[in-house]
Amino acid sequence: MVKNIKAEVKNLTFSYDKAAPRPVLNSVSLPVFENSVTALIGPSGCGKSTLLRCFNRMHDLYGAVKYEGKIILQPSGFDILSNEVDPLEVRMKVGMVFQKPNPFPKSIYENVAYGLRIRGIKKKSYIDDKVEDSLKKAGLWREVNDRLKASASALSGGQQQRLCIARALATEPELLLLDEPTSALDPISTAHIEELVGELKKAVTILMVTHNLHQAGRASDFTAFMYLGDLIEFGESSQVFTNPKEEKTENYITGRFG
Amino acid sequence: MxxxxxxxxxxxxxxxxxxxxxxxxxxxxxxxxxxxxxxxFPFFKEVGLRDFLFETEWTPLFENAKYGIAALVSGTLLTTTIALCVALPFGVITAVFLSEYASARVREFTKPLLELLAAVPTVVYGYFAMLLVTPFLQKIFPDLSGFNALSAGLVMGIMIVPYVSSLSEDAMRAVPLSLREGSLALGASKFQTSFRVVIPSAFSGIASAFVLAISRAVGETMVVAIAAGLEPKFGFNPFGPTETLTAYIVQVSQGDLPQGSVGYRTIYVCGIVLLLFTLTFNIIGQTIRHRMEKKVK
CATH class of the missing domain: 1.20.5 (Single alpha-helices involved in coiled-coils or other helix-helix interfaces)
Known part of the structure; x- marks a missing residue:
């Protein structure tokens, strides 16, 4: 399986606080392959969510943080972590879906249109098309096409999460970050989202944090195992889960700790 | 046992x-x-309801007494509107600054100072309007009379800002962080996030702040009694003198009206009208809030 690299993490060391003795991420290097799903796994506190949030510079919202190293988007060679780069510009290219569904208190239509509107797009026919297209990609169109003007809060949790995915897709991100997207959902909605993730990778590259090892095994093409801020092992998911190279990985996936 | x-x-x-x-x-x-x-009640036996509602002059203490409540109501609405034009935008903008932009230190320092505005006695605001704001405004509008609705309304607006900003800020700070993150992650700026996500999400709280501000402006007495002129006039001219329901009550209750006379009864009549006003606004506010809360949930 030969794939193009969509994003590349190079020697990323990250601390929340400049004075912290120990960085939260310790010289992590990782490729993210195009049109595939990469899962970040590891026990709580291993830095997987922190790494994910470096990809859209979410950390910058909460005070002075310190990045060393690079995250390069390909093929443009755009360095996400560069000091000269405006985090807003990064977030225009990299979409994100959060643990808990967080639809805005607006209509279903306006939720999906939001990203377009803040980019100054006004043309109604264009927005209409994009909303329909994104809702279709997120597998929600059939359920909501007759009530686009209804409030998003009337949807079920699983539908809300798919709405958040549609919202992120509407602006055609180069990379889609999923931060434990099913941890607040019931098993049926979870299965739905996993299935969807498999479909979506045809259109967008996906990086996903998950606590659920079965989910990582089922839904991802590549898996990165992290432990205490280090990247321990990276490989194709089939290999990582059946034949891990590192002892720590094996201990984790067989449930000996974590 | x-x-x-x-x-x-x-x-x-x-x-x-x-x-x-x-x-x-x-x-x-x-x-x-x-x-x-x-x-x-006895007032309406002597004065017909039609005169009360449709007459435009309010001169209950003159020989040729007229009882057109519209004169006082228009004065009240005029000063209230001017005050709200100041208090609502300034209050909301202040709240956005405090809740979305200010650091914890700036907020801790600014908020008590702002709330001090509400602690200044209203009589001080009244003289502030009459002796400082009016002369200043007269330089811009030479036709402005010494007592006028404009400066009374403006000063009243400043006075109400902390009511609006404090309640609105509480409402905005109660908006979950996850909504802000959702917006920012889509590439929205802080400004876009504040105005397109935070304010709509906090709308029920902001609406109740508005209702409080309206009730406060309608009920305010000293500022208008001192600076607006105690001249009941039907119409909405901000540059001339006017009189509100509350100012009338102050003016008349200080005099020596014989108990039981029609003039004496007008105090109670104005009181009822005032009560109806604030009651209406409270009901409107509650309805908006209920509707928004349903929508958000």
Whole structure:
């Protein structure tokens, strides 16, 4: 399986606080392959969510943080972590879906249109098309096409999460970050989202944090195992889960700790 | 056995005391309304409801008395509108700054200062309007009379800003962080996030801040009594003198009107109209809030 690299993490060391003795991420290097799903796994506190949030510079919202190293988007060679780069510009290219569904208190239509509107797009026919297209990609169109003007809060949790995915897709991100997207959902909605993730990778590259090892095994093409801020092992998911190279990985996936 | 009886008795007694305390405020409100209605009722025997509603002059103490409440109502609406034009935008913008932009240190420093605005006695604001704001405005509008609705309204607006900003800020800070993150992650700026996500999400709280501001402006007395001129005039001219319902009550209750006369009754009539005003706004506010809360949930 030969794939193009969509994003590349190079020697990323990250601390929340400049004075912290120990960085939260310790010289992590990782490729993210195009049109595939990469899962970040590891026990709580291993830095997987922190790494994910470096990809859209979410950390910058909460005070002075310190990045060393690079995250390069390909093929443009755009360095996400560069000091000269405006985090807003990064977030225009990299979409994100959060643990808990967080639809805005607006209509279903306006939720999906939001990203377009803040980019100054006004043309109604264009927005209409994009909303329909994104809702279709997120597998929600059939359920909501007759009530686009209804409030998003009337949807079920699983539908809300798919709405958040549609919202992120509407602006055609180069990379889609999923931060434990099913941890607040019931098993049926979870299965739905996993299935969807498999479909979506045809259109967008996906990086996903998950606590659920079965989910990582089922839904991802590549898996990165992290432990205490280090990247321990990276490989194709089939290999990582059946034949891990590192002892720590094996201990984790067989449930000996974590 | 005796012990148990005693305990039951104290329980009952305490329950009764608590009930009386809770009931007292309801009772007092009831008595106020009762007094207003009974004292005002004879007024409408002497003055027809039609004259009261459709006459445009209010001169109850003149020989040729006229009782057109519209004059006082228009004055009240005029000063209230001017005040709200100041208080609502400034209050909301201040709230956005405090809740979305200011660091914790700036907020801790600014908020008490702002709330101090509400602690200044209103009579001080009245003289502030008359002696400082009016002369200043006269340089811009030479036709402005010495007593006018404009400066009274503006100063009243400044006075109300902390009511709006404080409640709005509380509402905005209660908006979950996850909504802000959702917006920012889509590439929205802080400004876009504040105005497109945070304010709509906090709308029910902001609406109740607005309602409080309106009630406060309608009920405000000293500023308008001092700076707006005590001249009942039907119309909406901000540059001239005017009189509000509240200012009229102050003006007349200081005089020596014979009890039971029609002039005396006008105080209660104005009181009822005022009460109806604030009641209406409160009901509107509650309705908006209920509707928004349903929508958000």
């Amino acid at each position: 005796k012990y148990k009886l005693k305990r039951q008795l104290t329980e009952k007694l305490i329950e009764l005391l608590l009930f009386l305390a809770a009931a007292s405020s309801v009772l007092i409100t009831f008595f106020i309304v009762y007094t207003l209605v009974t004292e005002a």
